Amino acid sequence: MRRAFVVVSTITLVVFAVQFVFAAVGAFTEPSSDSAYVLHSLTGMAVIPALVLLTTLFAVLAKAPGKLIGMAILPLGLTLLQALLAALPDAFADETGGSTVVGLIFGGLHAVNGIIAVHVVVGVVRGASRLASSGVQEPASTDASEPAPAGSLGAAEPT
Structure with a gap:
């Protein structure tokens, strides 16, 4: 789940960046009209909220710290x-x-x-990446056939 959190938050960041391109397309379209902003509006009102909710879901499933989950939902x-x-x-x-x-x-x-909003999403991507590379395994991904790390519950302690 942590890898999925990284991937979805990165996709969200890319979509936010593309959103600026869509705004520029609207601003520089001639003749000027509200319809020039249709991609910008659709992305901002539908795609980005859906991605933010998905990112937040993956943050929860990845057992991210509460602050990171809060940051994940903030762009909404x-x-x-x-x-x-x-x-x-x-x-x-x-x-x-x-x-x-x-x-x-x-x-x-x-x-x-x-x-x-872009800066917040950058922080989410960084937090998700740190979480994914922290080396701490998720309970669901722990394989029973692997020995437990030294010092953890279930590991044989030297006497």
């Missing part, structure tokens, strides 16, 4: 905040539909929150 909250930050600029548009300073601030915070 940040993704929900992303949706709010994406919607707020329109809510603060002027009467002609033009941008306002407040709306632009929320738009900028959308980008900053995305960067924070």
Whole structure:
């Protein structure tokens, strides 16, 4: 399970990186329209939440420390905040539909929150990798035919 935790968290990180590409595609598509952001929206509202939940499930199954499990689920909250930050600029548009300073601030915070989410996922990948390489075997993967490590329960202690 620990290896699966590493793999799924790494895939999540790659998808977060691709999400920035999708945002750029939307920003540079001419003529400009909301449909230019369809890949960005779909990935942010469906793919990323599903991957975050899967990553959290694998963290639990890998018996990760509570802090790492908390970090694994945190991007889901940040993704929900992303949706709010994406919607707020329109809510603060002027009467002609033009941008306002407040709306632009929320738009900028959308980008900053995305960067924070990526950093959290990087921390999850690092934590998952450390957990997988810690050398501590998971109870489910312990083979009864292998001798127990010295100093562990079941090992013959020298007298």
